Amino acid sequence: MTELFTITADTIAALSTAPGYSGIGVIRISGPDSIPIIDQVFKPASAGGNKFPDRKAIYGRFVSPQGGSTLDDGVVIVMRGPNSYTGEDVVEISLHGSPVILDQALNTILTNGARLATRGEFTRRAFLNSRLDLVQAEAVIDLIMASTLSAVEEARSRLDRKLSNEVLSIIGTLTDIIAELEADIEFAEDMETVPSLQQSSLMDVQTKMRRLLQSADSGRYRSEGLRVAIVGKPNVGKSTLFNALLGEERMIATPHPGTTRDAVSETIFIKGISFVICDTAGLRENPEPVEKEGIRRTLNWIERSDLVLVVMDVSAPMDDYDRWAFDSCKDAKKMLVFNKTDLPAASIRPDPYVEPDSTVTYVSAKTGVGIDSLMDALFEQGSAILSSSEYSLECGLNQRGVALVGAASRKIKAILETISTGHNPGSEILSLELTGALRDLLEITGDSIDEAVLDRIFERFCVGK
Ligand SMILES: Nc1nc2c(ncn2[C@@H]2O[C@H](COP(=O)(O)OP(=O)(O)OP(=O)(O)O)[C@@H](O)[C@H]2O)c(=O)[nH]1
Ligand SMILES: [Mg+2]
Incomplete structure (x- = not known):
């Protein structure tokens, strides 16, 4: 479960635009010290009461806090948590896109209390702070790396929770069936056959999973x-x-x-x-x-x-x-x-x-x-x-999702096969088997996942995202 992860309270910073020469470059800072840091290194042009109002573009000068000399002029936007990308206080600084300026500005930010972000660390924090689920976090990197318009559209629809909602609906049905089975274990005598309502719900789950697996092909085609x-x-x-x-x-x-x-x-x-x-x-x-x-x-x-x-x-x-x-x-x-x-x-x-x-x-x-x-x-x-x-499905499972839905689907297929022989393995065994399938599905959205898997997922990201 996400709560088990250690959420570090330090402040991270990185260049969020591609390295090299460009019109502008953006440095992003996230964490509790974002606003104190920007307060030291950025002097807004108009001196008002509230120096850094939320979600407003503030024009000013990026300065060296020691000597006070101006490095560049630019625009700062402050997005206070929890309603920011990472869920923490986030600051984005746009300066001229010179690698020298951006390097110097980032160094100044790092010497004033931030640490250089690791690959995908902003998105990882967004996930850990429940701003995104894991399907959406993966969609972020796929969106950035998309090389065709249809790949963009597919990743975009995943970022908008289309796939998450489909997985959640299966999780919901499965959870209901498990709850009914658990109630059976507590209160009822074992029945000869599995109630037909549960059987048809399981078949429904299986159909939905098959559709998801087919949609993986559409994802593959797009990418x-x-x-x-x-x-x-x-x-x-x-x-x-x-x-x-x-x-x-x-x-x-x-x-x-x-x-x-x-x-x-x-x-x-x-x-x-x-x-x-x-x-x-x-x-x-x-x-x-x-x-x-x-x-x-x-x-x-x-x-x-x-x-x-x-x-x-x-x-x-x-x-x-x-x-x-x-x-x-x-x-x-x-x-x-x-x-x-x-x-x-x-x-x-x-x-x-x-x-x-x-x-x-x-x-x-x-x-x-x-x-x-x-x-x-x-x-x-x-x-x-x-x-x-x-x-024709709009969003596709990636390889990780295919493996997990495949594993869940095999478990449910085995259960359905047993039931179809007219045999009832008993509520306790059914519930145990279904819980295994449920755990596979929860791993897709990241509601149940271990840190090593997360490391593997965020390795694909660039620093600054
Ligand atoms: N006249 C003529 N010769 C062709 C044509 N297509 C291929 N060839 C010739 O047929 C020979 C075999 O062509 P390849 O393309 O190497 O055939 P392949 O099916 O890839 O052969 P393998 O790799 O050995 O399985 C070559 O000498 C080609 O020049 C064609 O349309 N007309
Ligand atoms: Mg040949």
Whole structure:
């Protein structure tokens, strides 16, 4: 529980804007001595009764408290706790963005009673003072690090508690069920079967958790892009196609089958959708050891991909390896790419693989003919995947959340399976198992968490946030 953490009462300071030259730079101070410190180092231009009114921009001079000389002029905003970012007294000082000025100003603040903040310490204090829960704290760093507009929107909605509220609603239902079970232990005789109301509430919890796990994919898409694997037997032109999609000679392509040994991925954008395209090692039987590892990685990519491009060479007769490559992708959403259309077509054509609903494109990766149509088809497929329900959720669990919801979901699944056999394990055991799941969920919001986990989370932050 958060109360168990030691909340240090010292005052921290750091540069909150990026280091280097800029128009302005902002130094932030938080803690009980913030206002006494600013009082020593900043002289407001207009001398009034209340030198530092709350939440007002105050223009003045940053001075050296010893000699009184002016370092720079700037603006100070004081935000008194508990209604500040950290929940403590916070001061933000904007000065000209010279690294020399900002360094000198920060040193002056540090010699007058503050300590340099560690990574993410302002946000960590916000969490410890219950200004943010852990989901929101993580959203802060994701918002700062977001590289696309949709990643910004996703992190923003998490910061606005969308995900927290979903997790809290599951926690609420689970807590109610546990409370009922506890009452059973105290007052009632054990029943033969679990009451159907509790069963349906548990099923409801399970559905909500499944949705949350699916939303992780939408979070992943937003931060990384849709995963597309280029797959096929050796020499069909996968690397040449990969290079054509990237618009650069990224991979070595040669007439020797087995050229690509490893899976290599790069991100491309097609009309605003980002795709992580992966060139893979060709699939064939009896590979030598390095190739074998490459093939293992190819199969792994197929499993993790949102879309697979199955490449076949129209100039060579179809054979069992093509079928094998095709069958390896049978559970994946796939598009067929018939390559080498610049060469005369072979007698045994790939058409048998075309299913009625298959998307097929004909290209010559070497000459570039058909690549634009392939890009259009990728965009269409990508848009369709993104607008399908599992991706349309607005906010996503991160890896930590996936692990915790996954653990809770497995516990509840096991309970539901036991119940479905008509067996009642008894209120006491049920309550114990459900409490385990509840603890997993509480760790997501940070209502139950240990300090080592917190350290790991805030390591991702920069100093000054
Ligand atoms: N004529 C023609 N040749 C092509 C085309 N695409 C690829 N090639 C040639 O086919 C050979 C194999 O190409 P790669 O791109 O290395 O094939 P790959 O599928 O990556 O092969 P592995 O990495 O061995 O699995 C090379 O000599 C390419 O130049 C094409 O569209 N037309
Ligand atoms: Mg290759």
